[in-house]
Amino acid sequence: MTIAQDHIQQRAIMRVYGAYRFALASALFVALMFGPAKSTLGTSAPQLFAGVASAYAIFALSLLLRHYLIKGHYTPTQLFFEFFIDIGAIMFMSYCSGSADSGLPLLLIVSISAASITLPSQLSLAIAALATISALSEVAAHTLYERVGTQQFIVAGITGMAYFSAAIAIRYLSARIVKTQQLAERRRTDIEKLSAINQRIVQRMQTGIIVMSRTGQVKLINDAAQELLDIRPASGDQDQYAPAVLIEMAKNAINDSQIISVGPRRLDLHVNMTNLEAHNHSDCLLYIENISKIxxxxxxxxxxxxxxxxxxxxxxxxxxxxxxxxxxxxxxxxxxxxxxxxxxxxxxxxxxxxxxxxxxxxxxxxxGRTPQPERFALGNWLQTFNTDWRPTEHTQYSITVEALGETDIVNVDRSQLSQIISNIADNAVRHGAAKHGRAALIFRYSTLARSGAVILDIIDNGDGIKPEDVDKIFEPFFTTQAQGNGLGLYLCRELCLANQIHIYYRRTADQQSCFRLQFSHPDRGTLPD
Missing domain, CATH: 1.10.287 (Helix Hairpins)
Structure with a gap:
């Protein structure tokens, strides 16, 4: 248990004990003033009892306010003084009540118990010793004015034994509780560390992980799943829901494994679903893998x-x-x-x-040369590529590099990336020059907000791909040109797969022809969505 936690626990105990002290002092004063005439309280010295009870009540109220209003560390001396006053006040009121069986000395067991919890062992035993001495001194003081039987000394001795027994027992139990709390705190810290490690493992996994209810409410999702399913993180207190196809799969619960298509580019994903509990109404755990891996x-x-x-x-x-x-x-x-x-x-x-x-x-x-990936800045690499690259056909062209993202770090094979972009740029220059006489290329790179992965758009001023041919352009030997062999884009796709780059054709907002390269995260190496 840390020092701060020990102080918090000590303050909580003293607040409870302060409330008990004030309630006891008030009850004794009220019992004297409004109690029955034959009450044993204050029989020997009612005025002194009333004075001590009222002073003790004021003292209890001031300490109660201090414990609740003033935040500060308690010193053993301060706490010892409080318990010392408790012993003195109660024993004075017991003396004022005569040698009859008032029972007031037994109230000190509560004070001794509180002292055993909040004070060091030596001081807590000192409080028990003072209470025992006070009990014996009270009996001795009564012998000066009246005849007191020897059994009163025996009762006082037994009361002292009760004081020490309570102090030792409470101290032992308090030590056991502290050790248990320390063990629980260590276990809690270990569990938090394991939970943080598991969370980091889940977030860095290449496989998408989702825990969701049968209604589709997402309770846990890692970055890979957000990228693959194109799910935006929930903002504020809003609930996050899975795509409709996953909700339907969870409701039916017919197949535990299924291939689905999601997102604007209709990615093929393999989803493996399992129940977290035995019944069919429990939450679902889904593993999502991009088929491109297979x-x-x-x-x-x-x-x-x-x-x-x-x-x-x-x-x-x-x-x-x-x-x-x-x-x-x-x-x-x-x-x-x-x-x-x-x-x-x-x-x-x-x-x-x-x-x-x-x-x-x-x-x-x-x-099939194995890629040799390395981390580098894509923007600087594109500037070098723009300076060194020349098209295979002698045509007029221009290349512009635009940076829209906060980061441009990628982790791929430089030579294979050069081959990919060279093939795409060759096609772009040829088609752009055929339409306008001069080809204009734009290399525009940006960053995905959800995952931090880099995307590169290669935009040209050509006619672009016809909609009915978009699904075929990466097939081997498919070409729309009489002189083409249909292997250039196929080679680009294979090299992209080897470097965990997702390549696809799209149109920009102003309907320009565009090939997009979406790089994997440079740290996780996850295939992008």
């Missing part, structure tokens, strides 16, 4: 198989392809060809180059 693992297996297959046939394909390309080049240089034959030779060369690009991209995919 897709990434399957992709790794696919790339491994593709690598073995590609390595075995790439040599056999490239050798004859090189021969065809070289023969077409020599044929085009012949002076005896007419225009139609020259055109045929150009077609052979173009398609040979196209096949060579396809093989090159497939080899790039099949190698």
């Amino acid at each position: 897709t990434q693992r399957a992709q790794n297996l696919k790339l491994a198989s593709l690598g073995r297959f590609t390595a075995s046939i790439a040599h056999e394909i490239r050798n004859p392809l090189s021969a065809i390309s070289h023969a077409a080049q020599l044929l085009a240089e012949s002076p005896n060809l007419d225009d139609s034959d020259t055109r045929f030779a150009e077609i052979i060369q173009n398609h040979a180059m196209r096949m060579n690009d396809i093989i090159k991209n497939i080899l790039e995919l099949s190698r």
Whole structure:
């Protein structure tokens, strides 16, 4: 138990005892003034009893106000003085009541008990000793004026034994209670630390965690779940609710595992639900995982198989392809060809180059180099990229870098990020120049308010992707261009998956064509929503 907690407990005990002291003093005074005539109180010296009772009541009231109104630390000397006055006042009133059985000395057991709880052991035993001496002194004082039987000394001795017994017993029980409180405090601290550790673990997990009621009220949710489900944190005292599809799943409770689609981009999420208790009306615990994680693992297996297959046939394909390309080049240089034959030779060369690009991209995919992520500032990296990068086709273009976020720290492979953005920028420059004669690109990065993850928008002035083709652009060999091979964006998506980047196509508020790269959190490494 800390010093502050010990002081609070001590103050609480003295407040209760102060109220008891004032009630006792008031009751004794009222009993003397308005009690029956044959009362044993104040029989020997009623005026002295009344004076002591009134003074004791005033003393009790002043200490009661002090304990309730004045906040300060108690010293052992102050508390010892209070209990000393209690002993003196009660024993004086007992003396004024004669040697009859007034019972007033027994009231000191309460005072001794309070002293045993609030004072150190030596002082609490001193209070018991003073009370015993006072009891014996009272009997001795009565022998000076009247005949007192020897049994009165025996009663006084037994009363003293009761005082010491009460002091020792209460002190022992108080020590046990303090030890129990200290143990409970240590356990509470340990539980709070474990709870904080568990909370940090849950918040840093890549898997989304939600605890919610059957009506959808969210009771616990980590950052990963908020990102995956696009749930905004509750503000103020407002309750937070899960998406409707999860509420319906909790109400039905038919399947404990289900794949759902949520969010404006219809993410595919695997949800595993379980009840926290045995009955079906208890709260639900849901584990949410982005399917792209599973897709990434399957992709790794696919790339491994593709690598073995590609390595075995790439040599056999490239050798004859090189021969065809070289023969077409020599044929085009012949002076005896007419225009139609020259055109045929150009077609052979173009398609040979196209096949060579396809093989090159497939080899790039099949190698499946493990990313080497590192933390860096995306804004500075984009400025360097803007300076060094040049499109594959000689077209006029301009690139603008816009910063809208508070942070731009990402944790990805630099070379693979360069390959991703180069492929997207090549397409953007080609389409923008085809429409306007000059391509205009905007690299705009910002930060998600909920998770702090960075997003990068690559905006161009081209026509963009048709709505019916948006779901197909990342499929292998899908292209809308006669000269395209359909592997550029597919390669971008695979590299994004390897670096835990979410890539998708969208339109900006003013309907500009935009590819968005949403990076994972640089610390948690969670796939973004």
